[in-house]
Amino acid sequence: MFFGIRMExxxxxxxxxxxxxxxxxxxLLNADAKVKGLAEYPGALLSCVLPLLEEGVGVIQxxxxxATFLGGARWGMTREQYDTTxxxxxxxxxxxxxxxxxxxxxxxxHSVEGVVGVxxxxxxxxxxxxxxxxxxxxxxxxxxxxxRNALRRCRGEGIFIAELRALLSEKGIFLPFSAxxxxxxxxxxxxxxxxxxxxxxxxxxxxx
Ligand code: SF4
Numbered sequence: 434m435f436f437g438i439r440m441e442x443x444x445x446x447x448x449x450x451x452x453x454x455x456x457x458x459x460x461l462l463n464a465d466a467k468v469k470g471l472a473e474y475p476g477a478l479l480s481c482v483l484p485l486l487e488e489g490v491g492v493i494q495x496x497x498x499x500a501t502f503l504g505g506a507r508w509g510m511t512r513e514q515y516d517t518t519x520x521x522x523x524x525x526x527x528x529x530x531x532x533x534x535x536x537x538x539x540x541x542x543h544s545v546e547g548v549v550g551v552x553x554x555x556x557x558x559x560x561x562x563x564x565x566x567x568x569x570x571x572x573x574x575x576x577x578x579x580x581r582n583a584l585r586r587c588r589g590e591g592i593f594i595a596e597l598r599a600l601l602s603e604k605g606i607f608l609p610f611s612a613x614x615x616x617x618x619x620x621x622x623x624x625x626x627x628x629x630x631x632x633x634x635x636x637x638x639x640x641x
Contacts, residue, residue: 451489454538456531456548457482458557459497461613466497468509473618481549481613484623490546493534496527498556498593511566511584512555515592524556524596532600539606547608547630550594553615558591560612560629609634 461481464472485492499507499515502523538545550559565584569576590598594610601608611629613621 451491452542453489453544453546454491454493455485455546456493456495456535456608458549458551458554458613459495459500460551460557461549462492462494463497465505466500468499468507469505471509471615473615478613478618478621480619481621481623481626493531493538495531495548495557495593495597498524498527501527510555511564512558512562512587512589512591513564514566514568515555520592521596524593525600528593528597528600531597532604535601535606535608536604545608546627547633548594548597548610549626550591550610550612551615551618552612553586554591556591556593558589558612558615559594559610559633560588560590561586561614562589562591563587 460466460472462477464474464476464478482492498520499510502520535545548559551557552559552561553563555563563584564587566580567576567583569580571577590610598610609630610633611626613626
């Protein structure tokens with residue numbers, strides 16, 4: 434797909450705009466937001482981000498719901514653990530500014546290509562999330578082992594993405610979703626992300 438550069442005249446000022454933006458999960462531009470031990474790349478995920486920047490596509494960076502809720506010293510958690518009223522409210526609060534940005538772009542006639550999440554994340558997963566921990570006292574015998582054994586990747590979106598979809602739907606906005614795989618982020622290229630956008634728009638699983 435090619436996005437032509439739009440030239441606009443404003444008084445004597447000539448502006449070069451693409452008129453196209455994409456929404457990226459926070460850690461695709463800032464791996465330091467991830468749970469310790471999960472950052473598979475330094476800084477931004479270049480295989481995904483560089484090509485879109487070179488095409489002149491603008492980027493809206495989503496906030497990181499987990500780092501802003503539990504901080505940088507949080508444990509890795511699962512979808513069930515984040516599925517609380519308070520976390521969902523937190524997600525909605527964070528997304529208010531993003532929704533304002535999106536509506537502003539759409540009202541200006543810009544194209545929003547879609548939203549890119551992180552598959553495997555309990556918050557930002559789009560096609561896959563993770564499930565399994567049962568909670569408990571980390572220092573008492575058995576809990577950690579049982580939780581680790583029960584941990585699994587599961588189909589379905591994370592809590593933050595679910596709240597974003599709900600907010601978009603409430604506003605009557607349809608956007609396709611795609612995702613980078615948390616387990617092999619550098620194997621996901623911008624081309625692959627775009628392919629999943631098309632599948633999502635056609636109602637086909639992103640893994641097709
Ligand atoms: S996947 Fe989402 S919640 Fe996890 S670090 Fe990235 S932005 Fe934060």
